[in-house]
Amino acid sequence: MDVVSKPITPFDGQKPGTSGLRKKTRVFMEPGYLEAFVQSTFDAIGGCAGKTFVVGGDGRYFNAEAIQTILRMAAANGAARCIVGQNGLLSTPAASNLIRKREANGGLILSASHNPGGIDEDFGIKYNIANGGPAPESVTAKIFENTKGISGYKTLGTPDIDLSAIGETEVGTMTVEVVDPVTEYAALMEELFDFDAIRALLAGGFSVKFDAMHAVTGPYATAILEGTLGAPAGTVLNGIPLVDFGKGHPDPNPIWAKPLVDLVMSEDGPDFAAASDGDGDRNMILGKGIYVTPSDSLAVLAANAHLAPGYARGLAGVARSMPTSRAADRVAEKAGINAFETPTGWKFFGNLLDAGKATLCGEESAGTGSDHVREKDGLWAVLLWLNVLASRKMSVQDVLMDHWRTYGRDYYSRHDYEAVDTAVAEAIMADLQSLSTGTMPEGIEKIDSFSYTDPVDGSVSENQGMRVFFEGGARAVMRLSGTGTEGATIRLYLEQYTPPDGDLTIDTQEALAPLVAAIDKLTDLKTRTGRDAPDVMT
The missing domain is CATH 3.30.310.50 (Alpha-D-phosphohexomutase, C-terminal domain)
Structure with missing residues (x-):
């Protein structure tokens, strides 16, 4: 099929921020707006010829349409393969894992993270590099420079493809591979954590609630918590992804996840509760009667990560964003490992993780992760907490109090x-x-x-x-x-x-x-x- 070259004039303000380009959905829907940014991205990375990309998003409004546009453009620019989550869904950590596991050249992730979704709300796109992490400033600067002088983009005149069917199809000379968005991610989690111990904890009456906030982690949490780990049906709340997140604000904090907070603070609330955001990279941790700040969560996980099989070797170091509290630094000092203070933005952790200087990373904005991927990972943090609780046989509140009595x-x-x-x-x-x-x-x-x-x-x-x-x-x-x-x-x-x-x-x-x-x-x-x-x- 012939490649179509379409003229375009630059759009102002297409500078990627700490997590890509975010604007109102209607802005992205303007003719040529998404195309200008995507072509600028392809040009910034030296073109697409022969490359493999991972493509997916959090399912918010315009996600499906944007993916079809990206696939046609990738094919027109000479890409060899695009790996896409079924129905266009991929959590950000799952996309990072796929990029790494499939040795892709990079990925395009469609999300505005914790921002609301809908035609009158927010949309976003970011490019992740071959290590699975967000593009560094050297790349985003090139993308922005390209957006200021772009004059055209390449696409194909092909119809939309069916993203609901797992398997391969062709768009021009490019192969589109639709994969189950959960499978590879769930397998990675089982490698890292003691699922038998967590399964026994849940079977022993330890009650859990996970609020997916009608965002992308619903299928992941349902498959892992209720499926593999045997938690009762109904453990996952708001588990069906919706284009407008059920008209909610998919930000896992005590303000926007107040119903979950009210539940866990009630007399008959669950022993443990958690929530994740729009694209699955943030988390909120709660225990009966107590909220765990993201800063404290990072510190507690750093002090207890060795209890999970994937981290039994110990930590090479801990990294936190500069605004995050210094609680993790105190753990690192006591353990005799390095503590790093970086600017806000997960891309700053990438080099530390790749170089083996840090194992755990975290931000006060509800993001926690490790060297298993190059993004923060909400459900990973939940599973690590459950692994710690299963090993220590203590409540969340008792674990937290013990931590404060040890480190302040x-x-x-x-x-x-x-x-x-x-x-x-x-x-x-x-x-x-x-x-x-x-x-x-x-x-x-x-x-x-x-x-x-x-x-x-x-x-x-x-x-x-x-x-x-x-x-x-x-x-x-x-x-x-x-x-x-x-x-x-x-x-x-x-x-x-x-x-x-x-x-x-x-x-x-x-x-x-x-x-x-x-x-x-x-x-x-x-x-x-x-x-x-x-x-x-x-």
Whole structure:
């Protein structure tokens, strides 16, 4: 079939953020918009000739249509094979695993992660490289540069193919292989964890609930938890993926997963509960009567990972994003292993994992993962927690209290000010930057702009967020998020350390109240944003 070359004019603002390009769905549906970004991506990686790609997404609105466009373009650009999840579904960690297992050249993942889905909501696309991880800044910079000068794209005039049927078909000279999205991922999980121990835990009456939030992890959790591990039917809530996530917000935190939180905090709630997000790479962990912060979850998993067969060898190191609390650092110090502090964005962990410098990684934004793939992995974190609980025969609350009595507690919270006028948000950050070069205000040891030098390739990433270090050990971080689609989101991260012999049971927001007041005094945040309180507090 003949290749069709179609002219196109560049679209403004197609710069990939920390997790690819995210815009409103209707923007992606504009004629040529998706095509311009995809062709720019293909050109940035040296073309597609003879290459193999993994393609899939979280099933949100426009996912299926976008995949058909990508397949035709990949074929027209000379790709040899595209591996696609059945019905266009692939969780982000499952896509990473497929890229690695099938030795693909890369992958196109369609998702806006935890953002809402629907024709009036959000859509996204990102390119992952051959190691299964998000494209590094050197690649995304090339993609963006290409979007500014693109003049045309290549496609085929072929009809849509049936993505519901597992098997192979041809699009032009390219083979499209439709695979079960769960099989390879489930096999990997069984290699890493003691499924017999987890199965015995569940058979012994330990109750579990997993909220898939009508997003992509529904089929994965149902197959593994209810199928392989024998949890009762109904363990997985909201397990059917929907294009609008049931009109919900697929972000696994106490705000958007409140029904699950209410359930586990009730008198007859389950022993363990968890949730995952739109594309399956984030997680929320809960125990009866207790919420585990993502920062604490990373630290607890780092301290206990050796209980799972896949990590019995021990950890090479632990890595966390800069805004994430320093709880994992304390575990690493006690274990005598390296702790790395990176900018926000999972791509920064890729080099550390590939080089064998780190085994576990995590971000405060509910992302945890390991060297099994090159993405954060929500269901993986849930299974590791279950493996730990099965081995230690303790409740979530008891495991957490034991951890704090050993390492101390980092009281931690993130306050989000969403859809702030961009000019106002940038001015707040600029003023904080100016304070870093002068005499420190009373009670503050240091203010700096976080810069990261990659210990593997020497690349430097600057201006990754402002850090404020207070006398007495408290820390606050302020940065602008790269995952929103409207205005600017100011993220304020607050952390106060209490040693093992201190009061470990204070309410988190109460413990952090003096720090909140100190930051507001420093930045005049509430007045300048016009907000009495954060839009979201986790």
